[in-house]
Amino acid sequence: MKLYVAPRAPNPRRVQMFLAEKGVDPAVAGIERVDVDLNAQEHKGAAFRAKSPLARIPALELDDGRVLTETRAICTYLEGLYPEPNLMGHDATERAFIEMADRRVEWYVLLPIANCVRHTHPGLAPLEQPQFPDFGRSQGEKLRETAAWLDGELQRQPWIAGERFTIADITALCAIEFAKLMRFNAGAEGFSALQAWRDRVAERPSVKAA
Numbered sequence: 001m002k003l004y005v006a007p008r009a010p011n012p013r014r015v016q017m018f019l020a021e022k023g024v025d026p027a028v029a030g031i032e033r034v035d036v037d038l039n040a041q042e043h044k045g046a047a048f049r050a051k052s053p054l055a056r057i058p059a060l061e062l063d064d065g066r067v068l069t070e071t072r073a074i075c076t077y078l079e080g081l082y083p084e085p086n087l088m089g090h091d092a093t094e095r096a097f098i099e100m101a102d103r104r105v106e107w108y109v110l111l112p113i114a115n116c117v118r119h120t121h122p123g124l125a126p127l128e129q130p131q132f133p134d135f136g137r138s139q140g141e142k143l144r145e146t147a148a149w150l151d152g153e154l155q156r157q158p159w160i161a162g163e164r165f166t167i168a169d170i171t172a173l174c175a176i177e178f179a180k181l182m183r184f185n186a187g188a189e190g191f192s193a194l195q196a197w198r199d200r201v202a203e204r205p206s207v208k209a210a
Contacts, residue, residue: 002032002061004051009038010110010178011071012058013210017170018075020206022082039126072102075167087167101161101168108146110175115139117181124181140182147184147191154193165201173201174210 003026005012019026026033036042036057043055052059052069060068060077068074079088089095118128119136150172153160160168176186176198187195201207 001030001063002034004034004036004048004057004059004061006036006038006043006057009057010114010174011056013174013177014071014170015058015060015074015078017174017206017210018078018087018167019082020209021087021165021170021204022078022085024078024082041126072106087165087170089166098161098166098168101166102171105150105160105168105171105175109143109150110171110178112139112143112146113175113179113182113184116143117178121181140184143179143182143184144189147186147189147194151186151191151194154197159197169197169201170206173198173207 003015005016019031024031036048038057042048043052043057049055051061051067054069056069058069058071058074060074062068068077076088079086089098116136116139118124119131119139120133125131150160157163159165160172176184176194185195186192186198
């Protein structure tokens with residue numbers, strides 16, 4: 001298999017961290033890492049679009065030539081291949097609540113961060129033309145509203161989805177780390193529970209591996 005990723009991009013990092021939490025060494029597992037140069041617009045070239053028509057990364061090319069191109073779908077596939085440690089739920093109820101938490105983080109934390117960064121950071125101008133700085137700044141404010149909710153969740157439970165570490169924590173960590181590009185710091189903005197959670201997760205070996 002081939003895993004197409006890009007350095008520093010949050011969604012590819014989610015997949016790589018997911019693998020690391022599983023204890024999977026891609027080289028040993030026969031998963032070839034292929035770096036895609038976003039600044040050079042490599043993801044928009046014909047060769048990559050043949051694999052990922054929407055020009056999105058990450059993408060996982062299977063042995064039979066089929067390609068998975070959504071982060072959550074890739075992780076679901078990998079969870080099936082490497083079921084332990086479980087990161088997506090042991091039964092229908094737990095899976096549903098973990099997916100709810102993961103989707104909330106993906107849509108209401110990661111997405112506004114990405115929109116803010118893509119529309120306000122000069123280094124990402126090649127990826128977002130035209131940039132709309134006012135829209136980007138408004139997305140930054142929406143993030144802070146959601147961060148207040150997430151901080152409240154983490155005041156009453158140790159992990160994003162409840163009592164144990166799951167895929168939702170991976171998504172949240174990659175989002176919060178990407179938010180450094182918009183100069184968001186949870187602790188400095190009064191979200192102490194969110195900052196404490198971030199500091200705990202940042203010590204996990206998977207963070208350094210991804």
